[in-house]
Amino acid sequence: MTSRPGRAPGPEVDALIIGAGLSGLVAARQLLAAGLSVRVLDKGRSVGGRLATRRMAGAVVDHGAQFFTVRGPSLSAQVDDWTSRGLVRVWCNGFDGDDGHPRYIGTAGMNSLAKDLAARVDIRVPSMAVATRFDDLGHWEVTTDDGTVHRSASLLSTAPVPQSFSLVFESVEGLPREVFDADYDRTLGLLVVLDGPSAVPPPGGVQHPRPGVAFVADNSLKGISPVPALTVHADPEWSLDRWDADADLVESELHQLAEPFIGQASIVEAQVKRWRFATPRQPWSERCWIDDGTRLVLGGDAFAGPRFEGAWDSGVAAAEAVVTLCRSRR
Ligand SMILES: Cc1cc2nc3c(=O)[nH]c(=O)nc-3n(C[C@H](O)[C@H](O)[C@H](O)COP(=O)(O)OP(=O)(O)OC[C@H]3O[C@@H](n4cnc5c(N)ncnc54)[C@H](O)[C@@H]3O)c2cc1C
Numbered sequence: 001m002t003s004r005p006g007r008a009p010g011p012e013v014d015a016l017i018i019g020a021g022l023s024g025l026v027a028a029r030q031l032l033a034a035g036l037s038v039r040v041l042d043k044g045r046s047v048g049g050r051l052a053t054r055r056m057a058g059a060v061v062d063h064g065a066q067f068f069t070v071r072g073p074s075l076s077a078q079v080d081d082w083t084s085r086g087l088v089r090v091w092c093n094g095f096d097g098d099d100g101h102p103r104y105i106g107t108a109g110m111n112s113l114a115k116d117l118a119a120r121v122d123i124r125v126p127s128m129a130v131a132t133r134f135d136d137l138g139h140w141e142v143t144t145d146d147g148t149v150h151r152s153a154s155l156l157s158t159a160p161v162p163q164s165f166s167l168v169f170e171s172v173e174g175l176p177r178e179v180f181d182a183d184y185d186r187t188l189g190l191l192v193v194l195d196g197p198s199a200v201p202p203p204g205g206v207q208h209p210r211p212g213v214a215f216v217a218d219n220s221l222k223g224i225s226p227v228p229a230l231t232v233h234a235d236p237e238w239s240l241d242r243w244d245a246d247a248d249l250v251e252s253e254l255h256q257l258a259e260p261f262i263g264q265a266s267i268v269e270a271q272v273k274r275w276r277f278a279t280p281r282q283p284w285s286e287r288c289w290i291d292d293g294t295r296l297v298l299g300g301d302a303f304a305g306p307r308f309e310g311a312w313d314s315g316v317a318a319a320e321a322v323v324t325l326c327r328s329r330r
Contacts, residue, residue, distance in 0.1 A: 011139045011153045013037040013122075014326050018129045018142070018167070019158035021049025022308060023300045025117040026315030027156055027322070032121065034323045039152070040121055041144060043128035046111075047118045050275070051308075053109030057193040057269040059229035061219050062110045064275065066205065066231065067091050067103040068308030075312045079104060087116055091222055092203035103205075109224050129159075134171040134294045138329075153329060154295035154322050158315070160184060160277035161302045168298075172291050179284045179302065185236035186243055187214070187278035190254040191271045192262065194228040199263030209261075212238040216261050228265060232258040236279070247272070279306045287317035295325040 015031050017024045020042035031038045042049070052064035070076050082088035090102040106112045128145040132155065135141055140155040157164040165180040197220075200206060204221025208214060214235040219225035234242075234257060242250050251272050280302035289298040299318030301311040 011151045013039045013150075013152045015039075015154045015156060015322050016041070016140060016142055016150055016152035017156045017158065018042075018164070019049065019300065020044070020047040020114070020118065020123055020125065021158060021300070022051055022114065022117075022311040023158040023315035023318065024049075024156070025114055025121065026312055027158070027299065027319040028121045028123075029117055030316060030319035031322060034319070036323065036326055038122060039150060040118075040123045041127040041129055041142065041150065042123065042125045043145075045126050046115075047123060047125065048111040048114035050278070051106075051110040051114045053106075053111035053224075054191060054271075056191065056229075056271060057227070059193040059219060059227045060109050060225040061191045061193075061229050061231055062105075062217065062222075062224065063189055063191055063231055063273045065110050065308055066215060066217050066233075067105050068110075069101060069103060071309060072313060074316050075309050078312075082106075082113065082116070087112060089223075092205070095203065095205045095207050105222060105224065107224065129157075129167055132167050132171055134296075138295075140294070140296075154297070154325050156297045156299060156318050156322055158298075158300040158311075158318070160300065161280070161298065162277075164298050164300075168296060172294050172296055174291070176284075176289060179289065179298075182280060182282045182284075182302070184277040184302075185279040185281060186239045187236070187275040188234045188239040188242060188250060188254060189273040189275070190230075190232045190251075190258050191273060192230045192232070192258060193268040193270070194230065194262060194265035195268050196228060196265040197263070198228050198230055198261055198265060200230065200261050206261075208235070210257075212257050216258075218261075227268075230258060230261055232261065239278075243274075283310065287314050288321055290321045290325070292325065295322075295329065297321045297325070 050064035304314035
């Protein structure tokens with residue numbers, strides 16, 4: 001690319017997206033479908049964010065989102081497509097009896113859905129946005145931790161809102177303090193590969209089974225792992241109480257929480273997982289936040305609900321906003 005002396009070069013893409021979690025990926029797909037050029041940056045080694053699946057000791061373990069539900073037509077259409085391609089199926093209709101509402105899973109783990117959405121999208125990983133600037137010519141400049149400067153006509157950040165705030169607050173006036181003041185619940189989790197069946201009953205998931213535990217999944221009964229493996233998520237209070245405790249103590253206490261679900265099996269391998277930004281406590285009242293003046297949009301599950309479908313809906317709304325902002329600029 002060439003540039004006039006003394007002037008910054010023009011934007012490389014119409015829309016730059018920070019975050020390749022579900023919201024960012026859905027938005028990227030919609031923007032490409034609308035004919036805009038898009039680039040997505042994520043600080044992780046791969047796409048998916050909280051849609052995370054780990055392979056360990058022959059097991060396949062979902063360690064972020066465990067399943068999802070569908071209410072609206074937008075996600076419903078995508079689920080029909082995923083189901084027809086064998087990427088999604090119903091796990092069960094509830095964990096404490098049949099309540100008639102399907103719980104969907106990725107047949108190869110939740111992260112496989114992120115990978116499917118990421119196909120053919122220009123994604124840069126690992127690429128952590130460390131600074132942003134809205135320049136005099138009305139373009140965004142985002143600098144990543146490898147020193148690259150990405151230039152775009154619009155910016156969509158789907159990072160957790162405190163991180164979005166620290167990236168853009170110097171460039172934008174009128175950022176809503178309330179949303180950035182809101183904190184996220186944390187989750188401490190234990191992933192355990194077993195040498196035999198666990199004590200978790202079919203269908204392989206239990207919600208709030210004992211004090212301190214939010215959810216336990218048997219990834220084998222769930223149908224994603226060839227060998228028995230548990231995901232044990234502590235609840236927000238338990239996780240907050242121990243967040244800064246000694247790592248060995250946390251691991252030992254997580255093992256105590258997990259013990260009743262391990263039953264007679266022995267542990268082959270165990271790992272602790274920490275989610276600092278697991279669940280936004282008070283979602284914003286609108287599906288995204290838009291600044292017309294700088295063509296900045298903020299999205300993610302903090303805006304449309306702290307779950308898979310909230311992240312999806314926010315990504316869709318954010319993409320619509322970016323399309324409008326970019327078209328009004330032309
Ligand atoms: C333990 C746990 C269990 C859950 N269980 C369920 C469940 O069973 N059902 C359900 O519906 N939902 C569940 N959820 C919630 C669901 O996972 C989220 O709502 C959804 O995945 C959020 O997607 P997102 O795109 O908004 O955010 P994220 O997935 O968090 O994506 C944001 C992305 O931004 C990236 N990022 C952040 N800062 C930067 C930066 N400076 N530069 C570049 N990239 C950056 C991050 O790496 C991340 O990939 C669970 C979440 C957790 C943590």
